[in-house]
Amino acid sequence: MERHLITGATGLVGGMLTLDLLEHYPDAELVCLVRPRGARPAQERLDAALRDAATAYRREAALKRAGQRCRAVSGDLTLPLCGTSGAQVGPVSHVWHSAASLAFEDEAKDAIMQCNVEGTRHVAALAQRLGVGVFNHISTAFVVGDRAGDIPAAPVDPQVRSNNWYERSKVLGERIVSSSGFPTLRILRPSGVIGHDTTFGATTFSGLYGMVKTLLALRLRNRQDFAGQHLRIRADADALVNFVPVNLVTRGAVTLSAADAPSGVYHLSNISQATVADTLSAITERVGMPEPVLVATTDGFTPAEQRLDRAFTFYRPYLSATRHFGLAETLQHTATSMDAPLSRERLVDFVDWYLGTLKRRPSVGGTTG
Ligand SMILES: NC(=O)c1ccc[n+]([C@@H]2O[C@H](COP(=O)([O-])OP(=O)(O)OC[C@H]3O[C@@H](n4cnc5c(N)ncnc54)[C@H](OP(=O)(O)O)[C@@H]3O)[C@@H](O)[C@H]2O)c1
Incomplete structure (x- = not known):
């Protein structure tokens, strides 16, 4: 059975992504790395998050599939190998790394870097140990920092002037996964993510x-x-x-994967601003x-x-x-309109x-x- 490892499934993007993956990969098992919180174990948190997502996006039918093919593994990005033994996860074909800290305040710098830079290093190391062939890294279109105008879907210039520690941490996260040697690496860059384009629902609230x-x-x-x-x-x-509904982001990401899009940078932004x-x-x-x-x-x-x-x-x-984020590479491989x-x-x-x-x-x- 094909197996995908997902981080951040309790979040806005990760929740919708998990529901979409269940639909697009009907034979795959989805393993979600979730941190327990207080007395709430990882599985209970995952179940609750997917229920919230299914309600917000009116995708309740997907929950039955989640019960059968989706399981939580307890882990934390900030720990080496995310605090898991590879054996708990099993061999994995695809990774979807969506977990991140979306904090931005200067005072939160250490926590942001720990989660988004060291955390990404730990996820990449775990993926290498599991022999992953395809690594999908959720970054942000705003890695371009203070640049404006036309923004090509291309590796970020490390000298870019970031507007805050969150942007900086995502620049460094991209560099880590880019040097990790995955056979296929897709850097997926959403713009500002908002709720579902028809229900307007969302599960967490930033931007x-x-x-x-x-x-x-x-x-x-x-x-x-x-x-x-x-x-x-x-x-x-x-x-x-540029605000983009969450379902466009995840549909774009999953259809890029289904189309076997090659390694590269892909914007997941909205054509209409x-x-x-x-x-x-x-x-x-x-x-x-x-x-x-x-x-x-x-x-x-x-x-x-x-x-x-x-x-x-x-x-x-x-x-x-x-900023006009270039979408040519994305649209070449997906039928999702991104509009x-x-x-x-x-x-x-x-x-x-x-x-x-x-x-x-x-x-x-x-x-x-
Ligand atoms: N939202 C946006 O506007 C936006 C725009 C562009 C790019 N992005 C990118 O999209 C991705 C997902 O963002 P989002 O909007 O879905 O964020 P979110 O709703 O805040 O979700 C963040 C996820 O990361 C998990 N996480 C955070 N720290 C962790 C840790 N130490 N160990 C394990 N899991 C941890 C959270 O788990 P808990 O439930 O345990 O906290 C949650 O599942 C991120 O990479 C972000 O940079 C987001």
Whole structure:
């Protein structure tokens, strides 16, 4: 029986990926490396995460297949060989390395590097021990750092100026897997991942949702300062920002694999980009703030606007420049269209789904990014 090893199956991308792999590889066993948390063993966490994913994406039918062909192995990226003996996993044909820390704060630097750089080294070493033929490494389109304009799907320049430790760690992760000698290595680079393109559901919340969370928290904490004011935010209204629904990412990844796409770098981004103006307008409307005014400098900012400016430090590079991620290599090997137009109204749907989740289960709002 063919066997795939998946890391990060309890996450946004990994959960959807696991459901897609069950469908596209009907004879394969899927082994998911999951860290136990407190008293919750790995298998219980995996089952719960796949149930959440199936509900969010209305893919409940896939759960039956998961029960039959999907098992958890307890492990942690930060440990040598991820804390597993290869024997617990068994021989593996394909690895899908999706696990990562999506933290970005300077204070989290050590944890980010430990997970995304050393963790990737440990997964690569485990894969080598298991004799893996195909290694699929989930990276990010934003390894290009401060570069803007046309971005080819090509190995990253190690001298690139990264915007934060998360980006840097993903650059280094790519270099590790590139020098590990796998017969086939695909570096898969999603852009900013959002929920499912028809259900709008998601299971963890970074990127777009991080901005919603930040603006909502600021509004709730500063009711007085923000009442009725058109706040200024440093951003380029006309710039384009690349958000891609999670099901496009995973369908793209799995169909590249099914097509035996050769070693290479593949963007998993959206052909249609949203404008920064629409994105911030949709978010502010739904969190109950007046439409913001997008400006180039902080000149004359009020204390409230300065607070917001500081809170947006992480997001600013993504709101100030347009990047066109080259998709030719991806589209050559997959029938997935990689196109999900994101109008302002459509963005509102994604934001509303997230805000609804906060009302139903306030604890899920507390993830990174
Ligand atoms: N989300 C985005 O916008 C985006 C954009 C571009 C690229 N990516 C890339 O896509 C991949 C998946 O991201 P995501 O959005 O799915 O992230 P996510 O929802 O935060 O999931 C992260 C996954 O990594 C696991 N993980 C973290 N640290 C671990 C450790 N020490 N040992 C074992 N597992 C660990 C988490 O397990 P626990 O459940 O135990 O925490 C979780 O399953 C990442 O490589 C990320 O860099 C994401």
